[in-house]
Structure formats: C-alpha cells, structure tokens
Amino acid sequence: MKISVILSTLAAATLVSAGRFHDLGKIENTNVLPNGYIIQYHDNVGHKDAHNALNSRKIDYKVRNEYNIFNGAAITVNSKHDGKDIASLPGVKNVWPITLYSIPKPQKNTKKPTDPETVSLHSMTGVDIVHKKYKLTGKGIKVGVIDSGVDYKHPAFAAKGAKEGCFARWGKNCRVMYGWDFVGDEYTGRNAPKPDADPMDCGGHGSHVAGIIGANAMNIKGEHKPPQPFIGVAPEVTFGAYRVFGCNGSSGDDIILAAMELAFNDGMDIINMSLGGGSSYKLNPTAVLADKLIARGMALSAAAGNDGSQGAWMVSDTGLGDLASAVASFDNAYGFYHSFTYAGASHPYSVSQGWGKPFSLPASATIVPVFEKSGTLTDGCDAAIYNAANIKGKVVLILGDFSRCASGARGEIALKAGAAGMLIQTSPFGLANLGGNPGFPMASIENKAGDALLAAYKKNPANTATWSKEASNFMIEGGGAPSDFSSFGLDGDLRSKPDISAPGGNILSTYPLAKDGYAVLSGTSMATPYVAGAHALYMQAKKSKPNGDVIRQVFKNTATISTNTGSKTMASAAKQGAGLINVLNAITTTTSISPDHIDLLDTVNLKKTVKITIKNTGKKTETYTLSHVPADALNFYSEGAYPTGSPKIEDDYASVSFSQSKVKIQPGKSAKVTLRFKQPKKGNAAQFPIYSGFVVATPNKSGVPVHVPYTGLKGDVSKVPIMDTTKGFPAALHVDGEGNLKDIAKGYKFDMVDNRPVFVTRLGSHTPNFTIRVFDSKKVFRGFVNTLNAGSAVGWSGRQLNTDDENKMVFTPWIWTGKVLPTTNATAPITLPSGSYEIVVASQKKLTKGAYPADYEIFNLGSIQF
Incomplete structure (x- = not known):
C-alpha cells in the first residue's frame, strides 16, 4: 500500500480517552494547544482544592482561565506532566487538551449583494407578519454574540434616531451595551491573547452574524447605504459582543468557555455560537457548559456545521448538548424580482452584471428557443447554431450549461447574430448570477420557467412577452429547502441532531465598515443567528424568558416541514431537524x-x-x-x-x-x-x-x-463499518526519504529513532473507543500505542472528513516510538524493550458495552520489529 501524502498536510481525527482524560489526539499539534488543558472538577471541588492537588503532584502550571459555572480551569503545564497526570488527581472529573477552533469558512456564494434573493423577506419564517402585525422587535432582550467581535459603529446597529452605532463604554443610547475583547487583533490561537475592553470586529464574521440577529438597514443613506434595504430578525435587541477571534487564525476553547460564562454573568438571555465543526460526541467542553447555562435559564443557538458534502454523522460540537439547539441551514426562498409575462404566466428573471438594469423591449422582441440538431436546447456557444434560426430582433432562449463557454462569450455570439436579448435557463435550478455583456440584455431564468416557455412556444410561437416595470415578490426555485452544505446527522449515539433549520444560504448582512459595510455569506453560521433572533421575538411575545430547551420544543413543534428541492417527499430529519423555523406559528400555537x-x-x-x-x-x-x-x-x-x-x-x-x-x-x-x-x-x-x-x-x-x-x-x-477498508485502511507503513508513506518490506527492522513505523487509520463513523493495541510475541497485551505526533491511541472518536479543504483524503498517521500506555488509567507511557510486537487496531462498535474483543471491529496489522 502506498499513500502519497506528506505528513504535514494531514488533518486530524478527534480522539478522546475512555477514562477521564479526553485525549483529542490531534496530528502534529495542528488542532490543539501544546501543553494546554481544560480541567473540569467534581461538583464538590473548588479552585483552591484543585490548586492544592496540582501542587501536591509537583505539576508546574500556569492558570489561563478559571470557570465557575463550568467548575474548572484552563492551564498550561510547564513540567513534563500530561493530561493523564492531571486526570489522576483527586477531585478532577474531566480533562481535555485545549482545542483550537477556526471561524467556519463561509460557503461559496453564487449571489452578489444586489441580487434580490440575498435579502430575507422573512416570508418563509413568518417573521414578516410578526414584525408587522404583532410589532415584535426583540426590544428588552439581550443577545450575546460569541464570535470575531461586532463593528458597533455600523449605522445598521444604531439606536432609533441615531446616525451611527456605538459601544456603551464610550457612548450613550447604544445597542451594543455589553462586551469584551478576550484576545486582541494579533491573537491567532497559538500566541498569548491580549485582552482589552474594545470588542471591535476586524474579521467580519461576527458583524455579519449580529446583523442577521438585529440589524436595521432599511433607511440608511449616504456612504454606508446598503446595496439593498434589509432588516434583521429582532432589530431592537440589546447586544453583547464577546470577541474570541483575532483578525486571523483560530481561538482556543479555553477562551470560548470564558466568553460563555461572561455572557451569562452579563445577563444575556441568548447566546449565539456560530462556530465549531467536525464530528464529535456530546461530551466536549463547550457542549457541557452550554447545557449548564441553559439549565440555569439561558437559551443557546449553535451551528450544526457546513459539512453537508462529507456525508453522515457530521453535526458539530456545541449544539450536541441535550438542551442546546443545533441549527441547520435552508436557502433563501423569496426575493423581489423584475419579471416578464409570457403565455399568461409571470416569470422572475435576474439580469446579468454587465447589463445591470431591467429589460425594456418592444412586443416584437418575441422569445425564440434555439435548438441543437438533436432537438435539445442549445448552450449558445457555437455561432453557426444561429444560422438556421430566425433570431434577429428576438430574445433567444438557451440552456445554462457553462461547461463550454461563459455567459459573456455566448452573449457576444448572439449579439453579432442580431438577437435583441438573451434568456438563459438555469441548470439544474434557481437563478444564476451571470457576468454577461454591458451592451446586451441578458438574464437568467429558473429551470421550470424555461420548461414552461418551451411548452408555450410549441403551442404558439407567436406569443409575445411583456416586461414588468416594477419588481415583485417571488418564491425562487431551489429556495426554501435545506442547503446542500448543511451537515447531516445523526450523532454518535444515534441521537436526533440537528434540531431546527433557518435561512442560511446567500444571506446579505452587515460587515465591518472598513470592509465595505455589507457582504453576502452562506453557512449554518448564518442560520444560527436567525434562530437566536427568533428566540428574542418569542421572549418578547410571551413577556417571559423560558429556558432554551423549552423554547426549542416550541420551535421544533411548530416548524415547517420541507421537501428537498425538486422532491415530493419530505427531507430527512437528519438533514432539516424538525424543519424550517416558523416564528409566527411558535408565538400563536x-x-x-x-x-x-x-x-x-x-x-x-x-x-x-x-x-x-x-x-x-x-x-x-x-x-x-x-x-x-x-x-x-x-x-x-x-x-x-x-x-x-x-x-x-x-x-x-x-x-x-x-x-x-x-x-x-x-x-x-x-x-x-x-x-x-x-x-x-x-x-x-x-x-x-x-x-x-x-x-x-x-x-x-x-x-x-x-x-x-x-x-x-x-x-x-x-x-x-468504522474503518475505511475500501481505501486500504488500516495499515502499518513507514515514511520514505521524501515523506511519503510506503509498505514495510518483509523482515524490516526499525531503529525507532531515525525510522519509525506509522500506523494509518481512517474512520468513517464514530466509535466509543478507538484503540491501537500492542501484543508481544507471546500474545500478551502490553498497552496502547503512544505516538510521537498524536498521543495515545485510546478513546472515543468522531468520524473523519472525506476530504479536507484542499480536496485531499483525510486520515490519521500514528508515528510509533516504541512506547505504550499500559492501561487506560495509566498516567504515563512506558518504553517497550526491543523485540517483535503484534499491532491490532480495534474500534468499539456503537451501542455496545465495550467487551474486548467481542464488541470491537478488529484488524491485525502484523508484526513490527525494533
């Protein structure tokens, strides 16, 4: 077996110990902070007791943060002690390495800020009626945004009567009343944070999230005028801005926990957490604290993740708690569009960027479909295709297959052939964003509209088109359905996740003024604040502040169950949860x-x-x-x-x-x-x-x-199946001089210094206990593999991604140094003497008691000599 992947490019599996030390096993420290640990104490243990225990074991440590509700601390260890040592201390309940989180990467957008469908008219969620009929705005409700900060100076965050927003520490009548910068601009996750009192956003993600919750960009004029007016879900909420990301890089969950507790102490009614990712179990620090906060009266909205292309079992971290809401994404459904009427039916169209204005054409500019010799609609890339068609002064209808040429090229061809304009049928559905030509009217139409035009044309080619002078509200093909990027459940225990869905695809919202003020982003990061804003409307409507799990039940009970695009049956609950949030239903049920x-x-x-x-x-x-x-x-x-x-x-x-x-x-x-x-x-x-x-x-x-x-x-x-056997995993390999993984030759002997064996694994689903076990030549168990790069191979694990951001296959190499962890409760690894050892990869099967070997998926990798 040969896997040509350089070790430095590999992504990590999430591994957690079966004991109290949850060894996340990240590869080459790409996902964890070296020597950093989060400790959770038992309920009857305090900070002083924990310090005494650490000092009694002569552990040299520095406190990074201490937590009261979580009941624990984050520390950096300067001595040679590790997480196992800490977990063995009296009074310690759980220990995790400090994990680094990146802001979820926004999904690729097909829309520009001026496209009508980037503005949620709130029709699909009932928020429009809640605003107009019930006059609910979220006033009096506090929402904490744990993110990259908020550009509180943005006019969309201004209080009524003010021209720009402000932060309460330096202004009056401010909507951003609370907040703290835990990190500073230069923080990347691996350097020391430099906290201060100013939670100004330099990244953009937090401002976008806050805008979805509660921006009001309906009447802004001047240099900060939006590309089109829009309003957030709860435009009069009070904000808390808790900045946990610098301008670039990641953030440790030790800081995220501190932000969660401060938000609670500041009196936030709702916390929005548009962060996290990957496949996990519910016993992770942020999920543990989330459930504690909700039990104390808060509500918490967490992103389900953007790994919809990765398959099953991918709902992420914080929302996996029993009480939290894991939020999936729907694409926007409605938009204001100019339209045309043909054969008695009206169809919306989206003009090309090059043309940039509504069509204004005479009745003589009838619509003419252009066909290939096979009888199928042409893509318009061949000039010769127009020779046999009478298209002069007409609007040509062609197919939106862009595999051969771009929209600008086909527009130029049609213009030279004498066409008056062009309509492009989007494939497979929706309205495409066309580049087009400045001097030629071009627009995309929905796939179903193209089919309707073809059918009407065949009945009467003399039909004429009438072009609207004003825009109208249309439900767009492909909108109002689960977003492709939204992660699938279930979780590792077959629990139902995600919980609820909200609009998250192609959302126009606020952005830092230094970055043009507005942006269109997509992701469950955008759906999550929609649910946070909905919580605010619900609390205002009921004049009470129920716990988050109580409100979650109402939202789930009253959600709109949806089909996938083009389907007649309902989308899986493992994709949409209970359905698309319907705030009107929730407050009136x-x-x-x-x-x-x-x-x-x-x-x-x-x-x-x-x-x-x-x-x-x-x-x-x-x-x-x-x-x-x-x-x-x-x-x-x-x-x-x-x-x-x-x-x-x-x-x-x-x-x-x-x-x-x-x-x-x-x-x-x-x-x-x-x-x-x-x-x-x-x-x-x-x-x-x-x-x-x-x-x-x-x-x-x-x-x-x-x-x-x-x-x-x-x-x-x-x-x-837990292990990906289709790609040859698991396997025992070695690294050649170029950093590639290759098969081990028969009789090969490792010196365990300059050359070491590498055990490669790739997990396709969760396991309660993933292990790599070592047996000596007499079949006696000697321990669990302890590695140079990924800790000890024992503990629960989420599944791995199909591919990383660079489209490379994701797997885990375990670089063995000859050390083993003798038992799951051992506090330190031991070095085995030279000899021949049998390597066994064993993963506990889901919903089993964990008896070895009966309850394990087992692969014997053969013998290793050193």
Missing part, C-alpha cells in the same frame, strides 16, 4: 408535544413503543387528529464501507400506529398517546439507511398543527 424528538435507535435496539404528551394551552377544549408524515431515507453506505458524501435517497418508510387516532383535551390539560413504530419493510439493512418522519397532531377547530420528528437506522448499528 396553543398546543405542544413532548418530547421534542424521538430517537428510535437501530433495529437491534429499536424503541418500538414511545409515549408522547400533547398539551392544550389554549382556552377552549380541542380535539386533535394524529397522523404520520414519512420522510426521505438516507443511504450513505450503498457504495461500500465509507459513507458517501451525498446519500442515496430511498423511499424506506417506517409505519406508525396510535393508541388513539383522535384525542380530546380540555384547556390547560394534557393527554398521553402511545406510538407504535415498525421499521421500514424496504431498505437494505446491510447498508444501514437512516429513516425518519414526523408525527403530527392537528387541531380540528383552529390553531397550529404541531409535530415531533423521529429518526432511526435500519440494520444493526454495531455492524456499521
């Missing part, structure tokens, strides 16, 4: 269902019977009809042992029966209904399809129907 999700687990552990509670909070007796809405099943294992980036969509539907199909509930009372589930008859259990659906309670008289999502996996999850 008089019914609730608990719990807010149902985890059916797998076939072996199937929860066949589940009880739900329906509560009538209204003033009238109501009768509810129970029904079941199935959703797409997702098959990520149709091609082998590693999950595919995009699932195969299947119609594997569970069946649900009810103890009663109708239930009558008096005001203020509740009723329990028993649900009985049967897993899908269809679907290959050997390919582990994830099925889901929604149980709906519909009031017969009036009111909002409410629902609860369920998820399950057909098959035995303990048989889900």
Whole structure:
C-alpha cells in the first residue's frame, strides 16, 4: 500500500480517552494547544482544592482561565506532566487538551449583494407578519454574540434616531451595551491573547452574524447605504459582543468557555455560537457548559456545521448538548424580482452584471428557443447554431450549461447574430448570477420557467412577452429547502441532531465598515443567528424568558416541514431537524408535544413503543387528529464501507400506529398517546439507511398543527463499518526519504529513532473507543500505542472528513516510538524493550458495552520489529 501524502498536510481525527482524560489526539499539534488543558472538577471541588492537588503532584502550571459555572480551569503545564497526570488527581472529573477552533469558512456564494434573493423577506419564517402585525422587535432582550467581535459603529446597529452605532463604554443610547475583547487583533490561537475592553470586529464574521440577529438597514443613506434595504430578525435587541477571534487564525476553547460564562454573568438571555465543526460526541467542553447555562435559564443557538458534502454523522460540537439547539441551514426562498409575462404566466428573471438594469423591449422582441440538431436546447456557444434560426430582433432562449463557454462569450455570439436579448435557463435550478455583456440584455431564468416557455412556444410561437416595470415578490426555485452544505446527522449515539433549520444560504448582512459595510455569506453560521433572533421575538411575545430547551420544543413543534428541492417527499430529519423555523406559528400555537424528538435507535435496539404528551394551552377544549408524515431515507453506505458524501435517497418508510387516532383535551390539560413504530419493510439493512418522519397532531377547530420528528437506522448499528477498508485502511507503513508513506518490506527492522513505523487509520463513523493495541510475541497485551505526533491511541472518536479543504483524503498517521500506555488509567507511557510486537487496531462498535474483543471491529496489522 502506498499513500502519497506528506505528513504535514494531514488533518486530524478527534480522539478522546475512555477514562477521564479526553485525549483529542490531534496530528502534529495542528488542532490543539501544546501543553494546554481544560480541567473540569467534581461538583464538590473548588479552585483552591484543585490548586492544592496540582501542587501536591509537583505539576508546574500556569492558570489561563478559571470557570465557575463550568467548575474548572484552563492551564498550561510547564513540567513534563500530561493530561493523564492531571486526570489522576483527586477531585478532577474531566480533562481535555485545549482545542483550537477556526471561524467556519463561509460557503461559496453564487449571489452578489444586489441580487434580490440575498435579502430575507422573512416570508418563509413568518417573521414578516410578526414584525408587522404583532410589532415584535426583540426590544428588552439581550443577545450575546460569541464570535470575531461586532463593528458597533455600523449605522445598521444604531439606536432609533441615531446616525451611527456605538459601544456603551464610550457612548450613550447604544445597542451594543455589553462586551469584551478576550484576545486582541494579533491573537491567532497559538500566541498569548491580549485582552482589552474594545470588542471591535476586524474579521467580519461576527458583524455579519449580529446583523442577521438585529440589524436595521432599511433607511440608511449616504456612504454606508446598503446595496439593498434589509432588516434583521429582532432589530431592537440589546447586544453583547464577546470577541474570541483575532483578525486571523483560530481561538482556543479555553477562551470560548470564558466568553460563555461572561455572557451569562452579563445577563444575556441568548447566546449565539456560530462556530465549531467536525464530528464529535456530546461530551466536549463547550457542549457541557452550554447545557449548564441553559439549565440555569439561558437559551443557546449553535451551528450544526457546513459539512453537508462529507456525508453522515457530521453535526458539530456545541449544539450536541441535550438542551442546546443545533441549527441547520435552508436557502433563501423569496426575493423581489423584475419579471416578464409570457403565455399568461409571470416569470422572475435576474439580469446579468454587465447589463445591470431591467429589460425594456418592444412586443416584437418575441422569445425564440434555439435548438441543437438533436432537438435539445442549445448552450449558445457555437455561432453557426444561429444560422438556421430566425433570431434577429428576438430574445433567444438557451440552456445554462457553462461547461463550454461563459455567459459573456455566448452573449457576444448572439449579439453579432442580431438577437435583441438573451434568456438563459438555469441548470439544474434557481437563478444564476451571470457576468454577461454591458451592451446586451441578458438574464437568467429558473429551470421550470424555461420548461414552461418551451411548452408555450410549441403551442404558439407567436406569443409575445411583456416586461414588468416594477419588481415583485417571488418564491425562487431551489429556495426554501435545506442547503446542500448543511451537515447531516445523526450523532454518535444515534441521537436526533440537528434540531431546527433557518435561512442560511446567500444571506446579505452587515460587515465591518472598513470592509465595505455589507457582504453576502452562506453557512449554518448564518442560520444560527436567525434562530437566536427568533428566540428574542418569542421572549418578547410571551413577556417571559423560558429556558432554551423549552423554547426549542416550541420551535421544533411548530416548524415547517420541507421537501428537498425538486422532491415530493419530505427531507430527512437528519438533514432539516424538525424543519424550517416558523416564528409566527411558535408565538400563536396553543398546543405542544413532548418530547421534542424521538430517537428510535437501530433495529437491534429499536424503541418500538414511545409515549408522547400533547398539551392544550389554549382556552377552549380541542380535539386533535394524529397522523404520520414519512420522510426521505438516507443511504450513505450503498457504495461500500465509507459513507458517501451525498446519500442515496430511498423511499424506506417506517409505519406508525396510535393508541388513539383522535384525542380530546380540555384547556390547560394534557393527554398521553402511545406510538407504535415498525421499521421500514424496504431498505437494505446491510447498508444501514437512516429513516425518519414526523408525527403530527392537528387541531380540528383552529390553531397550529404541531409535530415531533423521529429518526432511526435500519440494520444493526454495531455492524456499521468504522474503518475505511475500501481505501486500504488500516495499515502499518513507514515514511520514505521524501515523506511519503510506503509498505514495510518483509523482515524490516526499525531503529525507532531515525525510522519509525506509522500506523494509518481512517474512520468513517464514530466509535466509543478507538484503540491501537500492542501484543508481544507471546500474545500478551502490553498497552496502547503512544505516538510521537498524536498521543495515545485510546478513546472515543468522531468520524473523519472525506476530504479536507484542499480536496485531499483525510486520515490519521500514528508515528510509533516504541512506547505504550499500559492501561487506560495509566498516567504515563512506558518504553517497550526491543523485540517483535503484534499491532491490532480495534474500534468499539456503537451501542455496545465495550467487551474486548467481542464488541470491537478488529484488524491485525502484523508484526513490527525494533
């Protein structure tokens, strides 16, 4: 086996010890801070007790931060002690290496700030009616933004009557009332932070997030006028700006924890956390603290992640807590567009950047589709294609396949042929952003509009087009559905994540004034603040501040269940959670269902019977009809042992029966209904399809129907492949002189100094305990591999990415030095004597008790001699 990847380019697996030290096992320290640890104490242990314990073991350390709600500290260790040593101290509950987080990279945008669909009209979430009818603005609610800071001087953050925003430390009547800079401009995650009192944003991400929550850019004039007016979800909230990122680089979770606690102490009602990433279990520091804060009365909105192209099991860090909301993304649905009417139907169009203005053409400029000899619509890249077509003075309709030429080239060809304009049918759907030509009217139209024009043209080629003078509100093809980039669940314990969705694709919002003031970004980072703003509207509407998990239940109960683009069946709950947030439904509903999700687990552990509670909070007796809405099943294992980036969509539907199909509930009372589930008859259990659906309670008289999502996996999850055997993993290799990994020759002997064996692994799904075990020549277990670059190979792990940002395959090399950790509770590795040792990669199967070897996926890599 040969894997031509230089070690320095490799990304890391997330590994955590099965004991109290959660050894994240990052490769070459790319993701962790060397010698930095986060410690969580037991509940009855205080900071003084912990210091005494550290000093008694003669651990030389420096305190980085101390936490009261989390009940712990972050330290840097200057002596040779490691996390195992710290975890062995009395009173210590958990120890993690300090992990570095980057601001999630925004997804590639296809829209420019002037495109109509970049502005959320809030129609898809009911926020528009909440603003107009109920006059809710989030006034009196405090929202903490833990991010890159906020450009508080931006006029979109100005209080009523003010021309620009301000920060309360240096101004009056400021919307940004609270905040702190934990790091300084030069902080990268690896150098010392230089905190100060000014949370000004130099990166942009935090300002964009804050704008989605509560900007008001409706009436700004002058040099900071937006490309088009827009308003945030809750335009009168009070902000707390907690800056945890410098102008570049990463941030340690030790700083993020400190920001979370300060936000709580400052009285924030809601915390927005548009950060995190990767595949994880819920026992990570930010998720632990998030649940503690929510239990104390806060709400917390966390990004589900932008790894939708990576396949299953990818919902990230902070939102994995039991009480937090992990937020997925939907693409924007509505926009104001100019349109044309043809054969009695109106169609929106998006003009090219080159033309830049609405079409104004005479009735004689009829629409003419241009075809290839095969009868298919042409892409317009060949000038000869127009020779046989009568297009002079007409608007040509062509196909938006840009694989052969760009829009400008085909516009030039059509202009020379005498065309009056061009409409390009977007493929596969939506409205494309065209470059075009300055002197030639060009625009994109939706794919469905192109089909409609073709059908109408065939019936009557003499149809004329009428071009609108004013823009109108249109729901755009491809909008209002889950974003492709939004991460798929489930989590490592088959829990239902993400929880809820919100608009996050192609969102225009505020940006630092030093960076043009406005930007269009996409990501779950953009969907998350939408949910944070929705929390503010809900709190204002109810004149109370319920815990975040209580509000999460309302949002999930009342969300809009959606299909994927072009589909007639509902998108999986493992993609959209309970659906797209509907704030109008949430504040007007008089019914609730608990719990807010149902985890059916797998076939072996199937929860066949589940009880739900329906509560009538209204003033009238109501009768509810129970029904079941199935959703797409997702098959990520149709091609082998590693999950595919995009699932195969299947119609594997569970069946649900009810103890009663109708239930009558008096005001203020509740009723329990028993649900009985049967897993899908269809679907290959050997390919582990994830099925889901929604149980709906519909009031017969009036009111909002409410629902609860369920998820399950057909098959035995303990048989889900953990190691990627399709690519030859795991394997024992060595590094050649050029840094490439190569097979080990028979009889090769390592000196363990200048040449060492490298064990390469690639995990396609979570495991509660990933290990690389060492046995001597007599088959006696000697310990777990301890490596030069990635710590000890023992502990839970999330799955690895299919590819990194450079499109390189992601795997983990474990560079062995001959040391082992003799037991999971050992505090230090030992060096084995020279000899021959057998190497075994063993990963605990999901939902098993962890008995070795019965509950493990095992690969014997053969013998290593040194």
